[in-house]
Amino acid sequence: MTMTILLATSLFLFKDISQILISAIREKADISVYFKTAAQEEDILNIQGELSKIPEVKDVEYVSKEKALEDFIQRHKDNQVLMGSLEEVGGNPFLAALNVRAFEASQYQAVVNFLDATLEPVYQNLIEKVDYYQRKPVIERIFALTSGAGKVGISLSIVLAIVAILVAFNTIRLAILNQAEEIKIQRLVGASNWFIRGPFLVQGAISGIISTLISLLIFALICWFLGPKIEFLFSGLNVWKFFTGNFFTIILIQLSTGILLGAISSSIAIRKYLKV
Amino acid sequence: MIKFQEVTKIFPTNSPNGYPTTALDNISFEIKPKEFVSIVGRSGAGKTTLLRLLMAEEKPTRGQVFIDGLDIHKIKPGKLPAVRRRIGAVFQDYKLLPSKTAYENVAYVMEVIGADDLEIARDVPEVIEIVGLTERTNNFPVELSGGEKQRLSIARALIHRPEVILADEPTGNLDPYNTSDIIRLLLKIHELGTTVVLSTHNKEIINKLGKRVITLENGKIIRDEEEGRFIL
Numbered sequence: 096m097t098m099t100i101l102l103a104t105s106l107f108l109f110k111d112i113s114q115i116l117i118s119a120i121r122e123k124a125d126i127s128v129y130f131k132t133a134a135q136e137e138d139i140l141n142i143q144g145e146l147s148k149i150p151e152v153k154d155v156e157y158v159s160k161e162k163a164l165e166d167f168i169q170r171h172k173d174n175q176v177l178m179g180s181l182e183e184v185g186g187n188p189f190l191a192a193l194n195v196r197a198f199e200a201s202q203y204q205a206v207v208n209f210l211d212a213t214l215e216p217v218y219q220n221l222i223e224k225v226d227y228y229q230r231k232p233v234i235e236r237i238f239a240l241t242s243g244a245g246k247v248g249i250s251l252s253i254v255l256a257i258v259a260i261l262v263a264f265n266t267i268r269l270a271i272l273n274q275a276e277e278i279k280i281q282r283l284v285g286a287s288n289w290f291i292r293g294p295f296l297v298q299g300a301i302s303g304i305i306s307t308l309i310s311l312l313i314f315a316l317i318c319w320f321l322g323p324k325i326e327f328l329f330s331g332l333n334v335w336k337f338f339t340g341n342f343f344t345i346i347l348i349q350l351s352t353g354i355l356l357g358a359i360s361s362s363i364a365i366r367k368y369l370k371v
Numbered sequence: 372m373i374k375f376q377e378v379t380k381i382f383p384t385n386s387p388n389g390y391p392t393t394a395l396d397n398i399s400f401e402i403k404p405k406e407f408v409s410i411v412g413r414s415g416a417g418k419t420t421l422l423r424l425l426m427a428e429e430k431p432t433r434g435q436v437f438i439d440g441l442d443i444h445k446i447k448p449g450k451l452p453a454v455r456r457r458i459g460a461v462f463q464d465y466k467l468l469p470s471k472t473a474y475e476n477v478a479y480v481m482e483v484i485g486a487d488d489l490e491i492a493r494d495v496p497e498v499i500e501i502v503g504l505t506e507r508t509n510n511f512p513v514e515l516s517g518g519e520k521q522r523l524s525i526a527r528a529l530i531h532r533p534e535v536i537l538a539d540e541p542t543g544n545l546d547p548y549n550t551s552d553i554i555r556l557l558l559k560i561h562e563l564g565t566t567v568v569l570s571t572h573n574k575e576i577i578n579k580l581g582k583r584v585i586t587l588e589n590g591k592i593i594r595d596e597e598e599g600r601f602i603l
Binding site (some may be wrong): 283284286288290 | 401428453456458460466483493531
């Protein structure tokens with residue numbers, strides 16, 4: 096049961112962590128539309144206007160040929176080899192581009208569809224290439240990873256919940272069989288159903304509460320130990336701060352999971368073995 | 372007060388030979404309030420089944436069992452405890468809780484029916500005195516003799532002032548001295564106004580009692596006499 100509660104809490108934590116990761120990746124993930132050298136700035140700005148109208152698009156940034164060259168020099172001014180090659184090529188080899196950013200990783204397809212189909216042919220001819228296709232696998236993998244991890248977490252907690260219910264169920268079953276004689280006597284002297292069943296339900300709930308306390312302790316220790324290490328890996332993500340900040344939510348999640356599991360398993364055992 | 376109406380009880384698979392066993396076969400009789408009725412018969416004649424039907428521990432295959440006009444096998448399960456509280460049961464094997472003292476065994480019944488601590492402290496010593504176990508109040512069942520255990524189980528059956536006492540072979544494990552003790556106790560309870568249903572195969576007791584006797588054989592009533600005798 097402790098395992099299940101731990102996993103349920105981890106799912107809660109995972110949701111938050113993946114949110115941070117996804118937003119970080121999203122900041123970086125965009126698609127760039129490069130235009131042919133012949134394309135006029137006026138046309139490109141028109142296309143920018145068109146793209147901004149798509150509901151999925153967050154913003155569109157125009158990078159002119161000159162700006163691209165400037166950025167490149169700025170970034171690589173210390174790299175002799177690259178600077179040398181740039182001189183070798185001569186002039187400005189960069190293309191004007193529009194950097195399109197969508198709200199979600201899955202929405203880039205809509206942008207590509209717009210460029211391929213909806214955009215007027217005159218404008219389509221100005222486009223040299225769209226680098227979405229190079230980035231597509233990366234974007235899709237990130238997307239699959241985050242939703243996949245969530246799915247694995249949920250199915251694992253369902254499996255563990257079933258295991259926890261079975262274990263608690265067996266404990267209560269043994270308790271019922273152990274007290275068979277006493278239960279029989281209770282029945283004969285006219286004990287009400289809830290007088291007989293109540294203690295077993297409470298027993299299930301108490302085992303849930305004990306599991307909660309154990310898993311709370313384990314979870315706190317894990318967060319405390321791993322907090323600095325995870326913060327080192329992903330800046331801005333401190334699990335210990337997250338734990339203390341969401342302490343009551345976590346306790347609530349753990350307690351409700353624990354008590355629910357305990358109560359469910361004991362009520363199944365009572366139904367099966369306690370014929371009143 | 373108690374009425375069996377054409378009651379048949381067949382155990383479908385419980386018999387060792389694999390054939391259904393007819394424990395009771397179309398039985399009808401009535402017990403009036405404050406009556407003392409003995410049910411006699413050989414082992415396997417159906418005495419225990421009859422008492423178990425009366426406690427609603429078993430359901431009849433056919434027929435009805437009434438207590439004060441209420442068919443106890445038709446009522447909702449939630450109402451059953453209330454019916455059982457009107458009955459006190461005494462068993463051949465006592466059915467005492469081994470981990471509780473004599474006092475606690477009796478007090479336990481009062482807790483079950485929701486009596487408060489004051490009532491328990493007032494009634495339990497009184498009942499223990501009626502059955503003559505005051506000296507043994509704090510002893511565990513294992514420290515009591517057979518006769519004492521049975522007196523304790525009678526105390527337990529009496530504590531909630533039931534209208535009916537069902538005694539299923541209460542003297543089966545006892546010597547003659549203890550047997551007459553228990554019967555004297557049951558007679559005393561009866562005199563105080565409680566209906567007593569006693570099942571036994573002790574010939575001497577029945578012949579001495581001079582009360583109503585219902586004789587069972589192979590699940591059928593073969594004799595039902597006021598001031599009956601043990602004839603098999």
